[in-house]
Amino acid sequence: MPRDNSGNVTIIKRKKVIEGGHHGGAWKVAYADFVTAMMAFFLLMWLLNASDEVTRQGLAQYFSPTIPVHDMAGGGDGVFDGSSLFSEHSLAQNESGEAGGPQTSADEDSESDTLFDIEQQLLGASGDATEADPMLAHIATRLTDEGLIIEVFDRPTSPLFNAATTEFNPIFERLVQMIGRVTATVGNKVAISGHLATGDVALSTPSPDPWLLSSDRAQLTRELLVLGGVSDARIERVTGRSDRAPVISEDSGDPRNRRIEITLLREF
Numbered sequence: 001m002p003r004d005n006s007g008n009v010t011i012i013k014r015k016k017v018i019e020g021g022h023h024g025g026a027w028k029v030a031y032a033d034f035v036t037a038m039m040a041f042f043l044l045m046w047l048l049n050a051s052d053e054v055t056r057q058g059l060a061q062y063f064s065p066t067i068p069v070h071d072m073a074g075g076g077d078g079v080f081d082g083s084s085l086f087s088e089h090s091l092a093q094n095e096s097g098e099a100g101g102p103q104t105s106a107d108e109d110s111e112s113d114t115l116f117d118i119e120q121q122l123l124g125a126s127g128d129a130t131e132a133d134p135m136l137a138h139i140a141t142r143l144t145d146e147g148l149i150i151e152v153f154d155r156p157t158s159p160l161f162n163a164a165t166t167e168f169n170p171i172f173e174r175l176v177q178m179i180g181r182v183t184a185t186v187g188n189k190v191a192i193s194g195h196l197a198t199g200d201v202a203l204s205t206p207s208p209d210p211w212l213l214s215s216d217r218a219q220l221t222r223e224l225l226v227l228g229g230v231s232d233a234r235i236e237r238v239t240g241r242s243d244r245a246p247v248i249s250e251d252s253g254d255p256r257n258r259r260i261e262i263t264l265l266r267e268f
Helices: 026-050 053-063 115-124 128-132 134-138 170-183 210-227
Strands: 111-113 139-143 147-153 190-195 235-240 259-265
Touching: 134 139, 134 170, 147 170, 170 210, 170 259, 190 210, 210 235, 210 259
Parallel strands: 190 235
Antiparallel strands: 139 147, 147 259, 190 259
16 A cells, blocks of 8 residues: 655755855955055155155154253243234243143143244244234244254344444344243253354455354343343353354355354253
8 A cells, every 4th residue: 555645744954055154254344454554654654755854853742742841930921022922822821731832740830831832832923923023034943953943034124233243233132132031931051153144254344253253143142132031051052153054055145144043952
């Protein structure tokens, strides 16, 4: 008698195979992250190569402000007893670090600013403030390994000294005493150097020694800084460089080379 299979059910199991195993598409995410990181790295390298040394030093100081400048005195009268070189605030009003300076603790109130902060404040006043007071067009700054260099230089129609003499014009006296009031608020040592442009003494009668002339102008600058409030004990050196260190090397006779450099020295 034949078997009745009408009540039996046949179950067929099919195994689903996923191509690629357990990895899936996760590697694509990791690879995209890697490519993005490499693109950012090469972009950073390109930007660093395209920027100048001053910009790179500024960036380094922004992320790691390690140059101490010690607060010594108060005040907030403003530059020239009128419009302020620092626009909205003076150095003495920067102890809280609100203008980009480092925050100070109760035990370190003297460390209220940095050379980089001072430079940025000076440069920040060289735009609109220069138009308001043309005397500020005589000032430029450079942040170097030695410290912050403040240049006070001739303009084509506005000399600081009478030709080949130590007779300074009123604009020079006001500028240096203003810088003296600013640098009196910090404790860094100060270096002063006098510089001439090529040909400064060639047509003078009698012709002075350019080394002595640049040195004498630097000494006059020291006296004016002290009158502006800088302690004479902070003066580290006073030198004359004649015309041997032009800042405009392609034109040694440029009036910009006829200058005084006042350097706030780094504290190591």
